[in-house]
Amino acid sequence: MPDSRPDTVLVTGSSRGIGRAVALRLARDGFDVVLHCRRQQAQAERVAEEIRALGRAARVLCFDVTDRAAARVALEADIEAHGAYYGVVCNAGITADGAFPALTDTAWDSVLSTSLDGFYNVVHPLVMPMIRRRRPGRIVVMSSVSGLIGNRGQVNYSAAKAGLIGAVKALAVELAKRRITVNAVAPGLIETDMVDAEATEAARRAIPMQRPGTADEVAGAVSFLCGPDAGYITRQVLSVNGGLC
Numbered sequence: 001m002p003d004s005r006p007d008t009v010l011v012t013g014s015s016r017g018i019g020r021a022v023a024l025r026l027a028r029d030g031f032d033v034v035l036h037c038r039r040q041q042a043q044a045e046r047v048a049e050e051i052r053a054l055g056r057a058a059r060v061l062c063f064d065v066t067d068r069a070a071a072r073v074a075l076e077a078d079i080e081a082h083g084a085y086y087g088v089v090c091n092a093g094i095t096a097d098g099a100f101p102a103l104t105d106t107a108w109d110s111v112l113s114t115s116l117d118g119f120y121n122v123v124h125p126l127v128m129p130m131i132r133r134r135r136p137g138r139i140v141v142m143s144s145v146s147g148l149i150g151n152r153g154q155v156n157y158s159a160a161k162a163g164l165i166g167a168v169k170a171l172a173v174e175l176a177k178r179r180i181t182v183n184a185v186a187p188g189l190i191e192t193d194m195v196d197a198e199a200t201e202a203a204r205r206a207i208p209m210q211r212p213g214t215a216d217e218v219a220g221a222v223s224f225l226c227g228p229d230a231g232y233i234t235r236q237v238l239s240v241n242g243g244l245c
């Protein structure tokens with residue numbers, strides 16, 4: 001008998017910002033959601049409540065995506081208890097900006113580790129269970145316009161986000177025959193806690209649409225890539241940037 005449970009998608013870094021908007025949008029579009037946070041469990045639980053109010057199941061996992069062992073233990077236990085996921089949205093990310101000569105080792109290491117180790121630490125334990133499910137699946141990775149064109153003061157962040165695009169393109173080829181699509185979303189300037197108001201005002205003038213984007217606009221693109229209309233779309237980067245590039 002076909003499995004009639006709704007498909008489940010894990011969204012990393014979903015206690016706030018773009019991740020929260022993605023989680024809520026996926027729930028509205030019919031998915032059950034595994035929320036994820038590093039420390040903000042109460043905030044993530046509030047998002048879970050909002051999702052349950054929409055009639056979808058939600059639970060919260062907490063671990064630092066840079067902690068390989070913690071990620072593996074949490075994800076394997078969750079899959080053991082609830083079954084393999086249909087999809088994952090690798091959204092957790094940080095910035096630590098500064099002109100390159102003044103960049104600290106910590107700013108370099110932490111930004112690359114959160115993006116690239118974070119991708120590996122989360123996606124690697126999920127892939128075999130997704131393959132064994134023998135059904136379509138989705139992997140969506142949050143890159144950035146910085147990973148496409150490079151941003152002044154963001155050598156670390158631009159390298160990390162470009163690295164993610166390389167990982168997406170390679171993994172998409174490996175998983176294509178399994179009907180698991182792998183795509184990146186590359187937002188431009190999106191108004192969240194990550195960006196400061198001064199930077200937003202300065203950048204606004206460079207954006208052809210003359211405004212920053214919203215988390216909900218990014219969430220719509222992610223949900224499209226997770227949905228049935230995107231079954232033949234893989235190895236792509238979908239920009240959500242008001243025409244910036």
Ligand SMILES: NC(=O)c1ccc[n+]([C@@H]2O[C@H](COP(=O)([O-])OP(=O)(O)OC[C@H]3O[C@@H](n4cnc5c(N)ncnc54)[C@H](O)[C@@H]3O)[C@@H](O)[C@H]2O)c1
Nearest residue numbers: 013017018038064065091092093142144187189190192194
């Ligand atoms: N806001 C923008 O303008 C913008 C533009 C392009 C790309 N992005 C990307 O979108 C994603 C979400 O950004 P946002 O603007 O919502 O920022 P945000 O700071 O509001 O959210 C980032 C989330 O990631 C989580 N996170 C960070 N490091 C983590 C770690 N080590 N372990 C577990 N969780 C961790 C944070 O707790 C937070 O919930 C990031 O990957 C970011 O790089 C944002």
